[in-house]
Amino acid sequence: MTLAAPQSAPASAVFDAGRWPDLVELLSRRPADLMMYTPSAAPETNQPRAFNVQVSPPKPAALVGLIQQKSSFEETLFNNLVSLKVATSLYAMHLSAEERARLFARLDSVINTEDWHEDDSLPRSESFVNFLKWMVYSNDFSWSSIGVSNEGNVLVAWSRPDLVLTAQFFVQNKVTWTSTVETKEGPAHTVGTCSLQYFATQALFYLSRGAMR
Amino acid sequence: MAVDRVETNSERAGFKMTAENAIDVILINSDSFGSARLAPYDRWENLVAGARSNFETFTKVVGRKQITRIATRFINRFDIPTEKIEGHSFAKFVRVGVSLPIAVSHVIGDYSLAVTGFEVSTGAKFLIQNGTVPPALLDHISISLDIDAYWDSEIPTRIEEIWEKAETLRDAKNAIFENCITDEMRELIQ
Numbered sequence: 001m002t003l004a005a006p007q008s009a010p011a012s013a014v015f016d017a018g019r020w021p022d023l024v025e026l027l028s029r030r031p032a033d034l035m036m037y038t039p040s041a042a043p044e045t046n047q048p049r050a051f052n053v054q055v056s057p058p059k060p061a062a063l064v065g066l067i068q069q070k071s072s073f074e075e076t077l078f079n080n081l082v083s084l085k086v087a088t089s090l091y092a093m094h095l096s097a098e099e100r101a102r103l104f105a106r107l108d109s110v111i112n113t114e115d116w117h118e119d120d121s122l123p124r125s126e127s128f129v130n131f132l133k134w135m136v137y138s139n140d141f142s143w144s145s146i147g148v149s150n151e152g153n154v155l156v157a158w159s160r161p162d163l164v165l166t167a168q169f170f171v172q173n174k175v176t177w178t179s180t181v182e183t184k185e186g187p188a189h190t191v192g193t194c195s196l197q198y199f200a201t202q203a204l205f206y207l208s209r210g211a212m213r
Numbered sequence: 214m215a216v217d218r219v220e221t222n223s224e225r226a227g228f229k230m231t232a233e234n235a236i237d238v239i240l241i242n243s244d245s246f247g248s249a250r251l252a253p254y255d256r257w258e259n260l261v262a263g264a265r266s267n268f269e270t271f272t273k274v275v276g277r278k279q280i281t282r283i284a285t286r287f288i289n290r291f292d293i294p295t296e297k298i299e300g301h302s303f304a305k306f307v308r309v310g311v312s313l314p315i316a317v318s319h320v321i322g323d324y325s326l327a328v329t330g331f332e333v334s335t336g337a338k339f340l341i342q343n344g345t346v347p348p349a350l351l352d353h354i355s356i357s358l359d360i361d362a363y364w365d366s367e368i369p370t371r372i373e374e375i376w377e378k379a380e381t382l383r384d385a386k387n388a389i390f391e392n393c394i395t396d397e398m399r400e401l402i403q
Contacts, residue, residue, distance in 0.1 A: 085235030090290075090349055092252035100253070104235075137351040197351055 073118050080122045081111045087125045087132070094136040106146045121152035126171035128154045130196060134169065138200035140207060158207060165206050167199065175199040179206050239267055245282075246271050257383050265376060280375060284363035285382040289390065290346065291398060292353045306398040307356060309343050337362045337385035341393070358393060362386045 071079065084107055088100060095103075111123065131154045135141055147155040149168055158165040162182040167175050177199060179190045192202060227242035240247040248264040293306060303310050303321065311324050325344030332339050342359040349355050362385040369375050 082231050082233070082235050086231065086251060089236060089251035089253075092254075094292075094350070097253070133349075133351050 073116075074113055077111055077113060077116055077122070081107055083125050084111075084123060084128050087129050090129070091132045091136060095132075096141075099141050103146075110146060110148065121148075121150060123148045123154060124152040124171055127152065127169045130154075130171065130173070130175075131156060131169045134175070134196045134199065137196065138204060140200075140204060142207060158203070163206055163209075165203060167203070169196075173197075177202065181206065237263065241271075261376070261379070279370075280368050282363055282365040283368060283375065283379045283382070284361060285379070285386055286359070286361040287386050287390070289358040289360070290349060291356045291358065291394075291402065292348070292350045293356065293401065295352050295354060297401070298354055303356065304395075306395055306401070307343065307358065307393060308395060309341060309358075309393045332362065332385040332388055334388050335381050335385040337364060337382055339363070339385065339389055341389065343393075358390070360386050360389050360393075362389065 085104055088095070088103060092100065116122075131146075135143075142158060143156050144159040145157045147157070149155055153171070154169045156167050156169065164180045165177065166179075167177040169175055173195050174193065175196060176193045177191065179188075181188045181190075192199075194202060227240060227245075230239045230241075232238070236251040236253070238249040238251065240249060246268060248260075248267045250260055250263070254260075291306065298305070303324075309326070309328070311321065311326055313321060323345040325342070327340060327342045329338065329340050331337065340361040340363075342357070342361075344357060346355045346357045362382045364378055364382070369378055
């Protein structure tokens, strides 16, 4: 048996994360290192389907975590981008292929070496996950753009000819939002802070054009 | 008892490599090599084809090793709307679970279990882990059904025969899955 309950684990262990194309290089360059590692239970997150060929008898499992190898800024950005995309896999069954592709394209556009500096706060996956949760909950996939706040929270905007709605998704169950609606009497501004669930009600009010009636 | 000092000790377990598509993953330990696929899932045939290709690369680099275990692991997460589970037993959705004497509690909250056995139709060994997990969606509860089907004896030495043996694990994990969920769950995940 390769798996054991975490509470019986003797020590924690870590996975080094790396890019896929490094497989041959990794195996070629560091075969000796591979013999030093403690066997781990299984993928620790994101619930992958695994097809696993084990080449020696299993040993007791350990608590498994994931750390990034010391890497360049470019690699750090890549790992951050991949972590957001992997987070999306948790919601793949609730997203269309087109929506998933649109999210990935936007993430690719936002997270790049030209626009990011080493001191910038990278996007927080918990914040991004809350945005995904909100989308599935509200069943509204009409966002126009995605950005990142100075703190690493995900910013989302919905732009229409007579409406601009923006939201900042926090790592907790919290959203701060603003709306600007063009009315006959001039622009109307509103701001709010609420839960993800209540923001669905708020946002859909604006996005369904309820505020313009 | 007061604790003056807490020490932690961690050591490298292996490598996890994620493809740029963020759904194909390779896991390398000192004694195992695994290919994994995240959602959205693909056909079994494609999963195996990828695993074979990765394993061929692995073998070219490190050479042939004696294989002592072949396994496939499917980690299923079910998201159940809160209003569908409130006031009901988990047995409404999964046919594996835990029970408590009424004298202890009238309700079962979060739970987890692990059970091993031999799958009836194939004879493959299995480890099933089932329980509640942190909800992935708002106003839902999530249940994990983690199926690890494997062979750890009488592993053939010829590579083609190894993969043929691995193929039987597909039937094992399918049989376990289908027998562990209810029609209510089938309706929910359709």
